[in-house]
Amino acid sequence: MTIEIVLGLPHLANGPLLARAAALRAPILISANCLSRWRKGDGWRQWSGWRTGTLAHARGLASLDLDSAGYTMMVRYRGLPWSIADYMTLAASYPFRRISSVDYCCEHKVAHDREEVLDRIARTAATNRECFARAGDLGIRQRFMPVIQGREPDDYARSLDSIDAIVLPGSVIGIGSMCRRSTHGPQGLIAVVERLTHILPIGTKAHLFGVKGDALPYLAPFARWIASIDSQGWGIAARRHALRHRISKTDRLAADFMERWYRTQCARLLEPPRFVTEAADIPVRPPPLDPWEQAIAQARAEIRDLIETGELDHDAITDAWVEGWAADISHSRRPETPRYVA
Template sequence: MTIGVLVGLPHLREGPILNKARAMQMPALISANALSRWSQRQGWPEWLGWKLDQLRNARGLASLALDSAGFVAMARYRGFPWRTDDYLALAASYPFRWFASMDYCVEPEIAADREEVLGRISRTIRANLDCRRGARDLGIEHRLMPVIQGRRPEDYERCLDALALDVSRTRFIGVGSMCRRQVRGPEGLIAVLDHLDRILPPGLMLHLFGVKGSALPELAGLDHRILSVDSQAYGIAARQDAFRRGVAKTDELVAEHMQAWTGRQLSRLANPSGTRQPEPACAVPDKPPTDPWEQAIVQARAEIRQCVEDGDIGHEDVTTLWIEQWAADIYRDALAG
């Protein structure tokens, strides 16, 4: 089986980029953020809903999938500006090839420590369960792609176990936090994919979000497991090219880079670098804190994670202030006891 490439589109406005995507007849991916309406009237970005009219422009594309924009939401807005019901309304408004569950990425610039990684995995679990329930109510569950998150290989397994997927109905799942990941090492791309390949049932395929082009040749031997990859990295290349040449980064320039980038990715997948060596498993033990306040923080985070997964706290609602208040209660109880 050949690994597919989805071309990430920055928008669905009529023009050179969309025309080129139609001409290329490559499957495409659009981010929920690209379909968002915003206002600056209050002096800060205020989310107003979706630009549903742009979806009419998707005609002529080979296919279109929808991403929840997890990384952009965290990096730019420090959380999802929209609720689960809002996102599902967007997913139901167009016959997307698939739409990804909302998820909470764990790249180092988003999740700086181990506790934050664990918290975001719990929120990903709850977001998946909420999206599944809501999609079932809307009759679009068959197009929902679950998304798993993690930093270490075993994190992804933990996420999978908690989702309790019906493998007879789930054809593929998305694997998040791939775009800034090293290829090698105990938390590298190969270690994660080898681990998932060992534990997943035969026939359950993976979509890898944002795998960098230089890593694609390393996927040799995993085409039985990887359905597709996506990226919008050509936009960065277009910006660099425009800066170097001293010209504007027009949609015409971006469209040229999109076509060239797609050709390179397809070539990389067709010409792997050789036999891929599996990455040996190397678990990194966690050191528990000794300071009483830090112990209270760890316990508070663990209890909040469980509440999120159980649905007692919404995945969109956790804040640093909550954690500190929760920990303060634990800390006072420990002192009183």
């Protein structure tokens, strides 16, 4: 079984980059952000819709997948500038092979502590359900790719369990927060993939977002569970080369790096499988929480459950709301949702 290498492209403009991708006959992934229209207003850039004209240039590609750009948008704008309805309208505007769900990444740069990781897993469950429902309305459900999130291997089991009802037979499931993850270690890429082998529904496979190319030989033993990986890492190498040599990072230069990267990854698929033999680190047990911290933790867990089911909107949650919920728990009274709704 062979893992498919998907090339991430920064745009679909006619030129050397797109022509080289077409010549390689490689499957392509683009971010929704590369089709965004922006305007300047009130001193900052504002999103103003989609530029779908360049999608016509993709007709000569082997295939085209769409990603929701969660990490990039979170880092740049602290959230998505478009709604899920906007995104799914874009998804229906072209026969994309796969359409990724909107998700909330859990990289350290975005999710700074354990509570935020769990919050983002809950939000990802809610957005998966909304995207799935809209995909059904738009007649594109068979091309919808649910996405799960996490930091630790067991997080992905929790995330998958929360969307079990919308995973169709034969689905490819996107695995997020991979691109800045090391290959080894208890939270490493292989630890997560190994956990996935025990939880993926029969007949489904995984797509790993942003996997480093040197990890491919370590993924080979798990090829039966992995449909594909993608990366735009070649773009970073092209940018560094241009800066080092004080030249412009043109599409012609980038195309050379892209082709070299793609051919290198294809060659790595032919290398003998490698196995991780290091023992996983023993996790350090945190000190016990005091009663108030326990109440806060329980309140957050109950709120996340309601966010996952769509009964609460994460953006409406405030610290005062969480503390009020925890106060009720401390007094052995189960909170009623309407009590804290503004």
